[in-house]
Amino acid sequence: MIATAVLLVPALLFGSQLFLPNLGNMSFGAVTLISTLLGTGIPCWIVYRIRKKKTNIDSFNFTIENPRIIPLIVLVAIPLNLGVAGPLVELVQLGPMPEFFREMMRDMVLALASDQGLWMFIALVIAAPVLEELIFRGVMLDGLLRIYSPTKAVIASSLLFGLIHLNPAQFVGAALVGGFMGWVYVHTRSVMATILIHASFNLTAFTEGYFIDLEEAIDMSYAEVLGGWTNYALVVLGSIVVTLGCVFLLDKEFKKSATLAKA
Numbered sequence: 001m002i003a004t005a006v007l008l009v010p011a012l013l014f015g016s017q018l019f020l021p022n023l024g025n026m027s028f029g030a031v032t033l034i035s036t037l038l039g040t041g042i043p044c045w046i047v048y049r050i051r052k053k054k055t056n057i058d059s060f061n062f063t064i065e066n067p068r069i070i071p072l073i074v075l076v077a078i079p080l081n082l083g084v085a086g087p088l089v090e091l092v093q094l095g096p097m098p099e100f101f102r103e104m105m106r107d108m109v110l111a112l113a114s115d116q117g118l119w120m121f122i123a124l125v126i127a128a129p130v131l132e133e134l135i136f137r138g139v140m141l142d143g144l145l146r147i148y149s150p151t152k153a154v155i156a157s158s159l160l161f162g163l164i165h166l167n168p169a170q171f172v173g174a175a176l177v178g179g180f181m182g183w184v185y186v187h188t189r190s191v192m193a194t195i196l197i198h199a200s201f202n203l204t205a206f207t208e209g210y211f212i213d214l215e216e217a218i219d220m221s222y223a224e225v226l227g228g229w230t231n232y233a234l235v236v237l238g239s240i241v242v243t244l245g246c247v248f249l250l251d252k253e254f255k256k257s258a259t260l261a262k263a
Helices: 002-015 028-039 039-057 067-095 099-114 118-144 151-162 168-188 192-213 229-260
Strands: none
Touching: 028 039, 028 118, 039 118, 067 168, 067 192, 067 229, 118 151, 118 168, 118 192, 151 168, 168 192, 168 229
């Protein structure tokens, strides 16, 4: 599994960017979709083949045995993105960061603002969640759980998940949501559950472009985007409360499922 990670991370780091340069007159959304399918799809196929060869496991668990957790894992992705990950990412951005990473973040936001169409939606909300979850939870975390404790396995997979997002700011948000998805996977062993969380998280980010001017917001603080510090405090506190509430209810459902499994 360590060897797989060594192979995987460089492939994801650079493979997802291979097809971003000029591809004729294609929209940025179409280019992003192609980049995702090839840059993430190829490493996904590689780690799948490695797992199959080493463990003889050739399938993933796409079932969610307890359907009551579905609205909770979908709902929690919204405040986790807007009011928890968002402010944490801004704290990282306000700290010392190489200009290279700042320019990368700016280019990514401006590119997203330029194309909020169908291809971008498919790339961010469907293709990326499915392929990345097959890799990071379906193969990597599942393998780590066979060797290490759940805590160590979740931390390791979350840090690697943050690492492949290429810059310190995105590392924080990705590692945070990766940790949450890892926790859910430990209790459900369902890659479909983490795909739903990932898709909901990305959908929240995608739809932000319909409510705010991303090109203008990139030079504003998060508090300014939300209309002032009062709104900022309300959003952050509300998001923390909702997130913790969902985690509490999920934990209760997981304990119920574990009790029933033992009966």
